[in-house]
Amino acid sequence: MEWLYKNWKKFGKNFEEGGKLSWLSSFYDAFDTFLFTPQTTAKRNGTHIHDGSDSKRTMILVVIALVPALLFGMFNVGYQHLLATGQLAAGMTAALWWKAFGFGLLAVLPFIIVSYAVGLGIEFVVAQIKHEEVAEGFLVTGFIIPLIVPINTPLWQVAIAVAFAVIFAKEVFGGTGYNIFNVALIARAFLFFAYPSHMTGDEPFIRTGGTWGWDGGHALVDGFSGATPLTQMATGTPVSQSFWDMVNGLVPGSVGETCIWAIALGACLLIATGVASWKTMLATFIGGGLTAWLFNVTCTSFPAVSLSVQSSWLLTLSHPLEPSAVSGFTASSSDL
Amino acid sequence: MLSQKTKDTLLGPLNANNPVVVQILGICSALAVTVQLKPALVMGIAVTIIVAMSNVIVSLIRNTIPMRVRIIVQLVVVAALVTLVSEVLKAFAYDVAMQLSVYLGLIITNCILMGRLEAFAMTNNAWDSLLDGLGNGLGYAIILVIVAFVRELLGSGQLLGFQVIPQWCYDHGYENCGMMLMPAMALILVGCVIWVHRSLNDKEAK
Numbered sequence: 001m002e003w004l005y006k007n008w009k010k011f012g013k014n015f016e017e018g019g020k021l022s023w024l025s026s027f028y029d030a031f032d033t034f035l036f037t038p039q040t041t042a043k044r045n046g047t048h049i050h051d052g053s054d055s056k057r058t059m060i061l062v063v064i065a066l067v068p069a070l071l072f073g074m075f076n077v078g079y080q081h082l083l084a085t086g087q088l089a090a091g092m093t094a095a096l097w098w099k100a101f102g103f104g105l106l107a108v109l110p111f112i113i114v115s116y117a118v119g120l121g122i123e124f125v126v127a128q129i130k131h132e133e134v135a136e137g138f139l140v141t142g143f144i145i146p147l148i149v150p151i152n153t154p155l156w157q158v159a160i161a162v163a164f165a166v167i168f169a170k171e172v173f174g175g176t177g178y179n180i181f182n183v184a185l186i187a188r189a190f191l192f193f194a195y196p197s198h199m200t201g202d203e204p205f206i207r208t209g210g211t212w213g214w215d216g217g218h219a220l221v222d223g224f225s226g227a228t229p230l231t232q233m234a235t236g237t238p239v240s241q242s243f244w245d246m247v248n249g250l251v252p253g254s255v256g257e258t259c260i261w262a263i264a265l266g267a268c269l270l271i272a273t274g275v276a277s278w279k280t281m282l283a284t285f286i287g288g289g290l291t292a293w294l295f296n297v298t299c300t301s302f303p304a305v306s307l308s309v310q311s312s313w314l315l316t317l318s319h320p321l322e323p324s325a326v327s328g329f330t331a332s333s334s335d336l
Numbered sequence: 337m338l339s340q341k342t343k344d345t346l347l348g349p350l351n352a353n354n355p356v357v358v359q360i361l362g363i364c365s366a367l368a369v370t371v372q373l374k375p376a377l378v379m380g381i382a383v384t385i386i387v388a389m390s391n392v393i394v395s396l397i398r399n400t401i402p403m404r405v406r407i408i409v410q411l412v413v414v415a416a417l418v419t420l421v422s423e424v425l426k427a428f429a430y431d432v433a434m435q436l437s438v439y440l441g442l443i444i445t446n447c448i449l450m451g452r453l454e455a456f457a458m459t460n461n462a463w464d465s466l467l468d469g470l471g472n473g474l475g476y477a478i479i480l481v482i483v484a485f486v487r488e489l490l491g492s493g494q495l496l497g498f499q500v501i502p503q504w505c506y507d508h509g510y511e512n513c514g515m516m517l518m519p520a521m522a523l524i525l526v527g528c529v530i531w532v533h534r535s536l537n538d539k540e541a542k
Contacts, residue, residue, distance in 0.1 A: 154509055168524060194515035 005036060026127040030134035039307035059139040061198040061275050064268035066143050066256070072249055073256035073272070074104035077151050080206045080252055081107075085218035099215075107211045108255055111146035114155050118162045119145075126171050137176030137183070144184035147256025149191060162276050172319065202226040228252050293324035346467040349475035352537065355491045356479040357530045361447040366480055368439050368523040375435045378485035380426070380477025382440065384403050386417045387449055387476075388469030393417075394457040395465035401458075410453045411444070449477055471490045491516030 014021040015028035033056055079098030082088045086098065119138045127134040145162060165187035170179040192199045206226040210216020225232075225240070228323055232239045241251045249259025257263075271274035355361045362383075369379045390413050394401075395538040401409045424442045433440060442447070452472050457465045488494055490513050491503035501510070515521050 154511075155510070156509070160513075172527075190515060194513045196512055196514060197511075272446060 008032070008035070010222060023128070026132065026134050027124060030124070030127070030136075033133075054071045056136045056139070058275055059136045061273055062270065063139045063143050065275075066140075066147065068262035068265045069147055069256040069259065070108070070143070072110050072259040072262040073147060075158075076249055076258055077104035077107050077207060077255060078102065079104075079250060081208070081215070084206050084208050084220055084224055086221040087218070089221075103211055103215060105213065107151055107207055108146060110155055111149065111153075111158060111255070112143070114144040114159050115162055116142040118159045122163060122171070126175070130175075132175070135176030137156075137170070137179075140185075141166075142182045145187050148184060148188050148254050150199060150254055151207050152204045153191065153195075153198050157198065158187075161190045161194070162244050164190050182308075186313045200231075202231070205254070211220040226252060342464065343401045344469055345464055346471045349468070349471035350478060351466055351475075351533075354475045354479065355448045355451070355472050356476055358453070359448075361451055362476055363523075363526065365439050365442065365446060366476075366483060366526060367508045367519045369436055370480055370484040370487055370522050371491065372435075372494075373481065373484045375432055376433045376480040377477070377529050378425070378429065379436060379439065380473070380480045382421050383443055383446065383476055384415065384470060384473025386421055386443055387452055387473040388466055390414050390460050391452055391457040391465040391469035393476070394453050395460060395462045397457050405457065407450075410450065412422060414444050414449055414453075422518045433460070448472055457481070479526070479529060482529055483522055486525055487522060491521075 012028055012032060013019060014023045016022060017025075021028075067101045071142075075097075079088075081103055082096060082100050087099075116138075119142045123134055123138050126132075142162075144160070149158060165183045169183050169186035170176065198204050202225055205225075205228055208218075208220055208224075208226070220254055224289050225237075227235070227237075229239045229246060245251055246258075247260050249262065251258050267276070267281060271278050271281075349355055351358070356363065356366055365379065365383075370376045390410070393413050394410055398410075418441060420431065421443075425436075425440065452469060456468045460468070485495070489497075489500065493499060493506075493512050
C-alpha cells in the first residue's frame with residue numbers, strides 16, 4: 001500500500017502547477033481524494049472539525065446505504081421477467097433465483113454506467129473549465145438515477161435526462177451544494193414530461209423481452225398485465241399482489257423503489273452514522289401521509305382510487321407513485 | 337449609406353441591445369407562441385410592423401401630446417394598430433390567427449412597445465423612430481424564431497409544419513421530446529440564448 005501511495009503521489013507531480021498535465025489537475029485531485037483519505041486537516045485553532053472526513057466519505061456512505069435497494073432491484077427486475085414469461089410456474093429454484101438476479105444485473109448495469117459516464121463526464125469538464133475541484137455530489141446522484149427509472153427506459157433518454165438535470169438543476173446554480181433542486185429527481189421529472197410513454201402505463205415496468213439478446217422470445221403468461229398496483233387501483237381492477245408482496249417489493253415498479261425492507265435498511269445505516277436526519281425522513285412520511293389522508297377525506301367524485309385503499313397500504317403504495325421514497329433519504333442527508 | 341447613429345438605431349437591438357435577451361422584455365409571448373416556427377414568425381412580423389408604425393405615429397404627434405395623458409394616447413395608437421393587424425390576419429391567415437389566439441391581442445401589453453414609445457419615439461424624429469421600431473421588432477422576432485426553431489425541431493420533429501426528422505430515426509427508437517412543447521422549456525431555452533449571447537458579448541467587451 002505504501003509503495004502504491006508513493007508512486008501515486010509521484011505520478012501526481014505531473015499535475016502540479018507547471019507540470020505537463022497541469023490542465024488536468026482537477027482530474028488527479030478528484031481521484032486522489034477519492035482513493036486515499038486526505039492527510040490534511042483544518043488548523044488546530046478555532047472551532048473547525050479536525051477530521052480528515054470530507055464529503056466524499058459522506059457520499060460513499062449514502063451509496064453504501066443504497067446498495068441493498070439496488071441489489072434487490074436487480075433481483076426484482078429478473079423476478080418480474082421470469083414471472084411474466086411463465087418460468088416460475090413450477091416454483092422457485094436456486095437456479096432460477098440466480099437466473100433472476102443475473103438477468104436483472106445485466107439489465108440494470110447499463111443504466112448505472114450511462115448515468116455515471118454522462119454525469120461525471122459533465123462534472124469533470126465543468127471542473128476543468130472553472131478550475132475547481134471535481135465535486136463529489138454526483139456519486140450519489142448517479143447511483144439514485146438508475147434506481148428511480150422504469151427498467152424499460154431507453155438508455156439514450158436516461159443520458160439526456162442526466163445531462164439536463166446536471167446542467168440545468170446543478171451547474172447553472174453553481175455546482176454541488178448550490179443546487180436548489182434534487183438533481184436525481186429532476187432527471188426523473190424530465191423523463192416524465194419529455195417521454196411520458198416510457199414512464200407510465202403497463203409497458204415500462206416489466207422487461208418482457210430479453211436483455212442483450214438473452215432469454216428473449218418467451219411467450220407471456222395468460223392474462224399478463226404490466227401494471228403497477230397503483231395503476232390497477234386507479235383503473236379499478238383488482239390488485240394482483242398481496243399486501244406483503246408490496247412490502248417485500250415483489251411488485252412491478254422502478255428498479256430500486258419496490259422493497260421497503262431494503263430501503264429501510266439503508267435508512268437505518270444513514271441514521272446510525274449520522275449522515276441523514278431522521279427528522280427529515282419522518283417529515284417526508286408525515287407530509288405524504290397527511291396529503292393522502294386529506295385527499296381521502298375530501299375526495300367524493302373519484303372513490304375508486306383513494307377511498308378503497310386501506311390506510312395501511314398507503315405507505316407501501318407511495319413508492320410506485322413517486323420515486324422520492326428512495327431519494328427522500330438522501331435528500332435529507334445533503335440535498336444532492 | 338447610413339450614418340453610424342442610424343446604424344446603431346437599426347442594428348443595435350438585433351444584438352447588443354436586444355429587447356428580449358438584454359432588456360428581458362416581451363418574455364411572456366416569447367414563451368407562449370414558440371411551440372412552432374410558423375406562429376412565431378407571424379408574431380415576430382406582426383410585432384415588428386406594430387412597433388415600427390406606432391413609433392412613427394407617436395413620433396409625428398409627440399409635440400402635441402399633453403405629457404399627463406401621454407400613456408393613454410400611446411395606448412390608443414397601439415390598440416388601433418393591433419386591431420388592424422389582427423383583423424388582417426383573420427382575413428388572410430385565419431389558421432395562424434387562431435393559433436396565436438389571445439396573444440395577438442395581447443401585443444398591446446408587450447413591454448417592448450410601450451418601452452420604445454416612451455424611451456425613443458417621444459424624443460426622436462419620425463425616420464429614426466421607424467428604424468428603431470424596425471430594429472426592436474426584428475430583435476424580438478429573431479429570438480422568437482431561434483427558440484421556436486429548437487422547440488419545433490426537437491418537440492415535434494418538424495419545421496414550419498414539414499417533417500424534417502426522417503421516419504428512419506423513429507423506427508430506430510428516436511422519440512420527440514415532449515418537454516420541448518412545454519412553456520417551461522421555452523423559458524430554459526431563452527435562458528440558454530441569453531447565456532450564449534452574454535458569453536459572446538463579454539468576450540468582445542474584454
